[in-house]
Amino acid sequence: MTTSTVKQEKAGGSGTVNFLVGLVIVVVLAFLARWFKGLVYGVEDLFGLGIPGKVLEFPLWAALLGLIANPILKGIKVFDYAKPGFRTELFLKIGLVLLGAGISFKVIVTAAAGAIVQGIIMVSSVYFFSWWLGGKFGLPDTLRAVMSTAVSICGVSAAIAAAGSVLAKKEEITYVTALVIVTALPLMVIAPLIAGAMNMPEPVAGAWFGGNVDTTAAVVGAGTIYGETAQKIASIVKQTQNVLIGVVAFLLALYFTTVVEGKKEKPSAAIIWQRFPKFVLGFIIASLIFTFGWLATDPSAAIKGMKDWAFCLAFVCMGLELEVAGFKKMGWAPVIVYLIVTIFNTLLALGISWLIFGWLFPANL
Amino acid sequence: MKVKINEDWLATIIAFVLLLLAMVNFIKPEWVKF
Numbered sequence: 001m002t003t004s005t006v007k008q009e010k011a012g013g014s015g016t017v018n019f020l021v022g023l024v025i026v027v028v029l030a031f032l033a034r035w036f037k038g039l040v041y042g043v044e045d046l047f048g049l050g051i052p053g054k055v056l057e058f059p060l061w062a063a064l065l066g067l068i069a070n071p072i073l074k075g076i077k078v079f080d081y082a083k084p085g086f087r088t089e090l091f092l093k094i095g096l097v098l099l100g101a102g103i104s105f106k107v108i109v110t111a112a113a114g115a116i117v118q119g120i121i122m123v124s125s126v127y128f129f130s131w132w133l134g135g136k137f138g139l140p141d142t143l144r145a146v147m148s149t150a151v152s153i154c155g156v157s158a159a160i161a162a163a164g165s166v167l168a169k170k171e172e173i174t175y176v177t178a179l180v181i182v183t184a185l186p187l188m189v190i191a192p193l194i195a196g197a198m199n200m201p202e203p204v205a206g207a208w209f210g211g212n213v214d215t216t217a218a219v220v221g222a223g224t225i226y227g228e229t230a231q232k233i234a235s236i237v238k239q240t241q242n243v244l245i246g247v248v249a250f251l252l253a254l255y256f257t258t259v260v261e262g263k264k265e266k267p268s269a270a271i272i273w274q275r276f277p278k279f280v281l282g283f284i285i286a287s288l289i290f291t292f293g294w295l296a297t298d299p300s301a302a303i304k305g306m307k308d309w310a311f312c313l314a315f316v317c318m319g320l321e322l323e324v325a326g327f328k329k330m331g332w333a334p335v336i337v338y339l340i341v342t343i344f345n346t347l348l349a350l351g352i353s354w355l356i357f358g359w360l361f362p363a364n365l
Numbered sequence: 366m367k368v369k370i371n372e373d374w375l376a377t378i379i380a381f382v383l384l385l386l387a388m389v390n391f392i393k394p395e396w397v398k399f
Contacts (some may be wrong), residue, residue, distance in 0.1 A: 028380030058399070095385070101384055247396060253377065282377030302387035305397030310380075312399070 015084060022085015025078075033061035059221030060306070060317045063185055066319020073320070088317035088357040089157065092217050093279040094312070095310030099302050100286035101240075101338050103232050108287050112232055114207065114361030115240035118352050121242055122211045126152035126349060130341040137333045141260060142168040145252055146176050147334065152253070154242045155215030157178040161245045162277045165253035165267075174323060175330050179338045181322045184218035187346075192226040201268060202229035207357040210237025211349035214342070216320045220311055238279050246275035273361055 036056075040046060043053035073079040100108075127148045134144035149162035152351075159176045162168070191213060195205035206229065209222040215239050223234030253267035327335065370378075386392045 087372075090372050093373060096384065097377055097380035243399075262392045278371070278373035279376050280379060281368050282373075291383075294380070301394035302392050302397055303384065305394060305399050306383050306387065306392070308399035309397060 012309050018081055019084040021078075022087075023081035024085070025069070025082055026085055026091075026313050026316050029065045029316045029320075030309065031085045031315065033058050033065050033312055036061040038066075057225040059191055059224050061317035062116050062312045063221065063319040064189070065257070066316040066323060067185075068319075069316075071320055072319050080260025086317045086320045088217055088314050088321055091310050091314035091317060092220065093282075095220070096239065097218075097279055097282040097286050097312060098303055098307035098310060099232070099235055100155075100283035101290045102300060102307070103236070103290065105284075105287045105291040107232065108236055108284065110361065111203075111207075111236040111357075112240050114238040114356045115210070117118070117360070118207060118211055118237065118349075118356050119241040121243060121352055122345070122349060123152045123241065123248070125270070126341065126345045127248070129344055132339070133340060134334075134337050137337050139334055140172075141168050141256075143172045143176070143240050143330075143334060146172050147179070147337075147338060149245075149248055149252070150180050151214060151338065151345060153245055153248060154238060155184060155218075155243070156215075157277070158245050158248070161249040162252055166250045166256045171329060175327070175334065176338075178323050178327065179335065180214045182316060182324065183338065183342050184213055184215045185322075187213045188218040189219040190221045191346075195226055195230075201358065201360065202227045203233045203356045204353050206230035207237050207353035208236075208349050209234040210241065211353055212346045214303065214345075215318075216242065217311075217314050218347060221315055239277070240282060242277045243280060243300075245277065246272035252307060274328070296304070321359050 037058045040053035040056050045055070046053055066313075067318050068123065070079070073082065078089070105235060130148035130151050131144055134147060145166045146159050146162045146168045148157035150156070152158075152256070159173055163173045191209055195208065200208070205226050206223050209219050209226070209230065211220055212232065213219045219234050221240040223231035250267065250269060250271045253271060256266055257263045257265070383392065
């Protein structure tokens with residue numbers, strides 16, 4: 001029996017009921033986020049601070065409401081009961097496949113070419129910098145592996161994949177997951193502001209968000225805040241990077257079994273396919289359907305609406321799933337390492353995305 | 366044989382069902398306007 005099953009039994013209720021209760025909470029919060037967005041969107045100057053209302057896009061409201069509801073639900077002892085309905089990854093992946101149905105395959109191919117080059121440079125540089133710095137701070141190898149994979153590839157799912165390969169402790173995964181969300185949420189808001197201040201073209205900004213912000217939900221959020229093209233490029237770049245999860249998981253498993261544990265047998269390369277994010281295939285097929293005009297009618301307005309709803313549900317869940325209790329147990333050294341690596345990641349991604357998407361592979365949408 | 370669907374496939378299936386429903390105009394744009 002898994003820990004989550006035990007927790008759920010303590011909280012009471014069957015799995016389906018728990019899921020439905022959680023889903024209702026998420027949907028209500030998403031409606032609230034939509035309402036807040038509508039309330040301020042047309043305002044030219046918020047609170048006399050010179051901030052136009054349209055800057056406060058729905059990802060911000062959704063994540064904020066999730067963060068507010070998080071301690072309230074814990075306080076009234078509903079959180080554990082409803083937790084099965086808080087499914088960031090599921091809602092995000094549904095939204096990404098729907099997003100594919102609005103992107104020409106040519107754009108995916110063009111952007112993916114740049115994204116592959118960017119992904120290889122970013123993932124390898126950030127991974128080894130994080131691994132080296134973690135060593136300097138005396139972090140355990142398993143934590144270094146999970147953290148380096150999370151910060152260099154795509155946050156939560158990469159952390160889980162790496163943890164499986166190196167047999168990391170459960171608290172190390174929880175800890176890195178919390179670190180990812182704590183840094184990704186502010187970056188989701190700050191990165192588009194910086195990009196705006198630098199007059200960054202949308203494809204370059206999208207590539208920067210995709211290479212820099214740690215978790216896919218926050219990447220999509222930053223892209224959504226900056227503009228439609230930025231959202232598309234950010235999603236393509238991040239998904240290209242996500243595809244590397246399997247390769248890194250395999251190499252980690254190989255390193256830990258043969259070098260760290262000194263075993264002779266090698267892990268199977270099948271792990272590359274096992275860890276491959278299959279929804280990316282759905283994203284590509286949806287794009288092909290769109291590109292070849294196989295959509296019998298023009299359902300684009302409906303698809304865009306559903307995509308935004310799916311993303312909004314994901315952003316609410318991201319705020320709900322933040323868990324900071326593990327920070328005290330692990331101490332501050334990993335936090336310092338993670339923050340330094342995030343700054344390194346941000347600056348490197350800025351230069352690389354300008355070079356690749358502004359010059360080498362400009363994505364003309 | 367027990368077939369286990371992981372989250373990636375589940376998300377893809379749900380998204381394609383939604384796409385199909387939008388294509389046959391079962392889901393109206395005004396219902397899902399964000």
